[in-house]
Amino acid sequence: xAPIKPRISVEYAGNATIITFTxxxxxxxxxxxxxxxxxxxxxxxxxxxxxILDFRNVRFLSSSVLGLLIRIxxxxxxxxxKLRLCNIDPKIYEVFKITRLTKIFDIYQDIESATEGSxxxx
Amino acid sequence: xxxxxxxxxxxxxxxxxxxWHKFMASKTPISRSIAVESTPSAIIRVCKHILAELEANNxxxxxxxxxxxxxxxxxxxxxxxxxxxxxxKEVKINYLVDPDKVEISVTDNGNGFNPNIVPDPRYxxxxxxxxxxxxxxxxxYMDVVEFNERGNRMRIVRYxxxxxxxx
Numbered sequence: 001x002a003p004i005k006p007r008i009s010v011e012y013a014g015n016a017t018i019i020t021f022t023x024x025x026x027x028x029x030x031x032x033x034x035x036x037x038x039x040x041x042x043x044x045x046x047x048x049x050x051x052i053l054d055f056r057n058v059r060f061l062s063s064s065v066l067g068l069l070i071r072i073x074x075x076x077x078x079x080x081x082k083l084r085l086c087n088i089d090p091k092i093y094e095v096f097k098i099t100r101l102t103k104i105f106d107i108y109q110d111i112e113s114a115t116e117g118s119x120x121x122x
Numbered sequence: 123x124x125x126x127x128x129x130x131x132x133x134x135x136x137x138x139x140x141x142w143h144k145f146m147a148s149k150t151p152i153s154r155s156i157a158v159e160s161t162p163s164a165i166i167r168v169c170k171h172i173l174a175e176l177e178a179n180n181x182x183x184x185x186x187x188x189x190x191x192x193x194x195x196x197x198x199x200x201x202x203x204x205x206x207x208x209x210x211k212e213v214k215i216n217y218l219v220d221p222d223k224v225e226i227s228v229t230d231n232g233n234g235f236n237p238n239i240v241p242d243p244r245y246x247x248x249x250x251x252x253x254x255x256x257x258x259x260x261x262x263y264m265d266v267v268e269f270n271e272r273g274n275r276m277r278i279v280r281y282x283x284x285x286x287x288x289x
Contacts, residue, residue, distance in 0.1 A: 067252035100244040
């Protein structure tokens with residue numbers, strides 16, 4: 001059976017749920033759909049989730065992935081949860097900056113600062 | 123058959139050719155036409171193919187990232203909005219890679235759209251929308267973005283970034 005892509009890994013640190021994208025590029029619409037289903041099911045399993053999305057492996061994304069992130073953030077905020085992004089490659093950070101998505105996402109340099117941010121959040 | 127054009131152009135791109143091409147890159151402008159079916163996997167193949175040409179012609183990582191982003195968005199627009207994801211409709215891609223620039227045109231079979239009325243995704247409620255950023259990203263990362271009158275063909279150009287002149 002072919003491995004399911006794209007993959008995510010899920011870890012728990014304190015009260016934070018850390019989701020790491022394991023693929024370098026997230027391109028196809030069906031991959032984005034699969035990611036959405038996986039992440040939404042994690043969101044639904046917790047009450048007031050403190051989610052950190054770790055981009056350490058991601059080197060390229062398209063505007064469809066930005067749309068996915070907005071859908072995830074809306075879902076999390078609806079459930080009174082928190083969302084943080086971290087370890088974003090400088091070229092991808094530039095995409096967030098020019099689209100002004102840095103205004104709506106909490107972006108941290110690394111997992112340590114993102115985890116600290118989530119432990120100080122109420 | 124739509125994939126025929128694609129297969130034909132691939133025949134000239136065996137590994138040996140690419141190695142030779144890398145060596146000759148600065149002296150060899152490349153101009154090609156490709157027609158592909160309107161599917162996500164065809165988009166990925168076209169992107170990979172053109173990005174390999176840029177790599178062989180010593181375009182920087184920043185240039186390659188920029189072209190990848192813009193080309194992917196242009197192809198997604200052509201497939202999803204232009205051809206309504208109908209796999210039987212083709213997307214035509216013409217591209218030229220020379221030592222100074224890459225120029226790509228993407229044509230779909232749709233009725234076209236008016237690029238001047240696409241809202242700015244950075245402001246107001248648009249910032250919170252899940253779509254509508256593709257054209258803005260293309261304009262941000264390309265040096266030239268033009269449309270034909272019908273609005274079903276986009277031409278994009280990125281000039282190779284030169285090292286800063288000294289003095």
